[in-house]
Amino acid sequence: MRYGKFLFCNMAQLWPARSIGHFSIIALLAMAGRSAAEPLGEYWNTAEEEAKYYRIVELPFPEELALEAGSFEVLPNHQLAIGTRRGEILLVSGAFDENPRPRFQRFASGLDEVLGLSYKDGAFFVTQQTEVTRISDTNGDGRGDRFTTLSDAWGFRNYHEFSFGSKLDAEGNVWVALCLSKSYQSDEPFRGWCVKVTPEGKTIPVCAGIRSPCGIGPNEHGVMFYAESQGPWNGSCSLKVLESGGFMGHPASLKWYELAPELGPEPIAPNTRSRLMVERKRVKQLVPYAVVFPYIKMGRSISGFTVDRSQGKFGPFQNQIFIGDFSLSVVMRATTEKVNGVWQGACYPFREGLATGLLACQFTPEGDLIVGGTNRGWPVRGPRAYAVQRLDWTGKTPFEIKEINAQSDGFLVTFTKPVDRDIASQGESYSLSSYTHIYQAGYGSPEVDHTKPQVRQATVSENGLQVQLQVDGLVQGHVHEFDLQPIRSATKLEKLVHVKAFYTLNEIPTK
């Protein structure tokens, strides 16, 4: 979530940082509507094919419910809980039925943007703008009546200071990613930080450098990540790892280091109009962006994500990350791996054509993926003001690039079905390009420093599911974009549902 590019420019010119009071709200209002005639971007044009494998199932609700889903949780009693932007927690029965006819009951209301929802031992752990709250129903009437503030340690003075909370980690902590003030400055304590809130209500600063998060949770290896949006110091959206003392790239929040002495000295500020690879060497705490989602090609505002732990109930992508996009109403996949001590990985198109801007997603016990959100406030492709939908696997396996892993001399590409060996063993069947973004204080970045790595050799595994690519011209620090248009499956010569994938090569594995 962020302002359009043009709005930022205007803002910066008109008001110096930290002097924005009541006056600016009017200005914001006036400009919000005028922001950017930028088109939302092309479709992948794969929806018809995708629908054969993953169908969209509607969770209908009455219009007057105005359900703006911001977070989901599954309860032990098989109910779905929905936290909303309008500050409600709704309990839904029947949401997991094959043909859902859900029934809603209100557990809590009056909260402030519920963008994190977790349930444990009879209580909800809720992240709202102001705080992390433990909510329980002490009299058993099905409604929350005790709202215990676990932490409100951060400053909150501007509506755009959104707070996104993770589900409870193994120790019962909630990790909270705190958006910058107006998504540009850090006017209040811990804006642009990630903090960890313990079950006892202790608040532990984790790291600085966040810009405008929109989703936080563990990756498929259980390590906490968050979704960052394109903007200043972020050439494109990306998934980043939240390491204690790490620097997430945007320097505005470094000023609060004095509030977290345990993290050691404040990082030096990065140079603008540089490259992340270059600044990594100067700013030792700078954590490379693990999975870059090239702008427009792979969303415009990546949002809530979750890992498929359904053990195959959702098709061939178990233990992968599924992530939504607010602007383009699409769901994508991502995989991560740690190479030379650094997290990196790839993203893949998955399903387009959802009805509204996606904020959150959640797997059901049946292994279907609930997605939902709102198209309020920012440009969104999905035409509906709010929707909760479910992606159900039809049981047919799509022919897809399942995963890409980095290797010392290239990549290992894994498919969901055996490939046609003749085609797959030819280097020309793989078109690679590489690029990176300018690391800068200005908004976003074009793709720069393009190269064309060449596949020297393609070796198909015995079972036909994997291809080892030996590549000339790998570029460390670059996104490697794959186009596998010519690849066909071994039986029936099926085309790939999606021919593209994007690997962020922060590190090249040593042999």
Add this chain to the structure above:
Amino acid sequence: MAYLTRTCNAAMRLLFFTLLLVAVVVSGRPLQAQSLTDKLKQEGAKVLAKAARVNGDAIRGAILFPEEKLGCVNCHGSSDQNLLGPDLKKLGEMATDEYLVESLLEPSKTIVKGFESVTVVTADARIFAGRIIKQDPQGLVLRVLGKPADAGKGRLLTLARADVEEILPSKTSSMPDNLVDQLSNRQQFLDLVKYMIDLTETAKDAGPTIPRSAGRVLSDDLRGLVLLDKLHCTTCHRSEVPSDVFPHKQATNLAWASGKINPRFIERFIADPLHVKPGTTMPDMMSGLEDAARRDASRAMTHYVVSLGENTFQFQPVELESVARGQALFHSVGCVACHSPRTENAMELFSSTSVPLGKLDHKYNVNGLVALLRNPHEVRPSGRMPNMQLTHREAVDVASYLLQATDTADQRSGGFTIDRALVEEGKQLFQRFQCFQCHSDVETRRRFTPLSRLRNDEGCLSNGSGNWPRYQLDVPQRKAIVAAIQSEPQNLTNGQRIDVTLTALNCLACHQRDGLGGIAAERDEYFHTTNPNLGPQGRIPPPLTGVGAKLNPKWMREVLVSGRAIRPYMKTRMPQFGTDNVVDLIERFQRADALPDITFGTFSDQKEMRNIGSELVGNKGLNCIACHTFQLKFTRTMPAVELTEMADRLRKDWFYHYMSSPQSFSPGTVMPSYWPGGRPMRNEILDGDPKRQVEALWQYLLDGRQARTPRGLIIEPIELTASHEAVMLRRAYQGIGKRGIGVGFPGQVNLAFDAEQMRLAMIWKGKFADPGGVWRSQGHGRVRPLGTDQFHFAAGPELDDASKPWQVDKGRPPHHSFAGYFLDNKRRPTFMYRFDNVDVEDYSIDVVNNATNSTQIRRVLTFQSKAGRNGVIFRVATGKTIAVAGENSFLIDNKLNIRLDDNSKAQIEDAPDGKRLIVPLDIPAGKSTLVVEYAW
């Protein structure tokens, strides 16, 4: 004698009817106050006509024209020739301004020729008033005015000549005399007249309209081509028809039937398809067989067909409430565009002109029919039965309706067990009777005589029985097939290919293209809208004439392939025919349709143009939002096509043409021309240059969903109010940072607590709040208290160290921390926070003061501390003035009365701007309380 009696009887009834009518009209008029009609009549047509020209607003008039209370479009809509009143655009020279005024005020003064009304008395003494549409020796067709519920335009009534007793010409118009009284005032009348002036003028000045021919029919050879495919002729007889002329129809997927179609039905159907399902496209392949042999063969073949799947067929019960919903759906979503509508007794009304359904209740169980409705292309991949986009529940409803009469005899007759021997025999019979020609892969097909060498009167083309598939072809069908066989289909033009595809998929049941197809008159009443104000455009699927020049190919694909719909008010759904079956149409339409060249308005500053466009769209400009939705919000009367999708859908040149003359594209539209006769209705904008005005609109619309909200878009306020329980909302309130918590109490008093500074920040009376400022757009605003009598308290924590200066900024106090709240049985919160070593609970309730009978707030603060805390101060209020109003009772600014409990010693002290009311406290170890009451 008998004749006379009947006539007298009828005449008596007519007299009675007339008297009754007069009585109603007379009693319906107010006796004293002069009606608007009378007042206007006194002014005279000449004055009013001139006033309308000068002061009338055609845009407002355009909005009035279709409004239900007036019902103008019910009779003067122009999509249909057969309405009660004339099409205003066809009045021609007779439509002077004065004439229009008079026709509104005195409808019967001049009646347009051909629109005279008559009263028809029938032989059984029923009386109908209306207009004769058609009259011939057999009888007459009458348009009678109907209730608005009758799709808004009354009924077409067909009366046999024998039933008509008498036709009496009427001197009065069927337009009601005092219709104008439905308007609010004179200005509305002028607006309406101005719109009608524009309407008639636009028609007079209309430039080249889009050419269209009415009542076009497909030539025999093209119809024959469709039949050849529909009846699967070309699967056996090689033809010259290129495979891509139109999507080829494939036979059903037999394996699908398992568990869904009753084996007993299959058996009967194979034995005698033409009688079991009259109108079926499956031929009788065993017409040469004796009855007994035929029965045995179909039994064996049924065992074979059932063996292809794995499920057992079972009847399933139908839910009655589902049946009623299904009936409504069946008759509204579009099923009856092709299939016959049914009476309450499930009798088909137009079976001869409909796609037959056969006896569905003998054929499917509920799950089977639901599966077909939900995904028809799985069993019938060719899209002839399209996907109506029914949800699962809707499909269950429609299936329940169609299967409600499920034959209990069949249910009793027990299950069906597959006999392996019969399966084998059936398979051989399938071979023998050439069933695999259609129900199998292409490769295995046998080839018979090529089409071009067929004899016109033998085999399939004869009606005789023999060793060939027997169809029941009628004469026109046979003629068409023969014409097709003799034609050269490989030379079809692009336009002909479109026609053939539209015919094969029966798009023409709903859409018209260049005069071909369109809704049949008798089915018109099944096309409904949620908003009658939209006129015919609100319920009739749009014509496809020129659609290739109208829609962007991408949008067309969205509609055809992805099921995108832009007309939520139309109850008939655009079905999905399957990508492969329709995708060619996109390119063909684009190739076929073109518009005359047009030059676009010029501009230099795009941003400025966008802003002007926004002005034009708003209510101070052309007021597009009066009818069109913006981000699905609609302002007043109707939800016409969404503005933010326009630029995505439409080609720019089409938009230009349409804006200059909406009626020439959509004859039934209620949209006015904004440049009637080329003259602008808004002179002051862009020098009144029509092209630049249109360009400004376009530039604005290009912003799509990101376009600035146009002026005048009325957004319904959201109201949060307390009922029997308290309501809360955490968010920004006036004078509080972002950590405000508002509470609306059942007793209609409200407060906002500041959870950052730990203080009561404001109180007010009446309704709680409008959260629009935080629930709309990005949420940058504040919650707005809705009630009255707001009282704000000063910034800074209430409870603090006495030695510290009173914090006056909005900063976060360093020694306070918020701890949450819990709710009582009326969901009223007790706020919890900690100051230093003191835990505070702050509980407010609404109580009625019995003395004043008004609701006030009673607040109990409970302090809990292990060691106690001395030197604390509780800051109650500040004001310009604070007066002592009684024992421990104070009046703040002459508005707010504050009363403290008897144990608390409050003090008034000076402050920079006035006075402060404080309570110095030494908080003891353990528990202590402070009670404060607020009355205002």
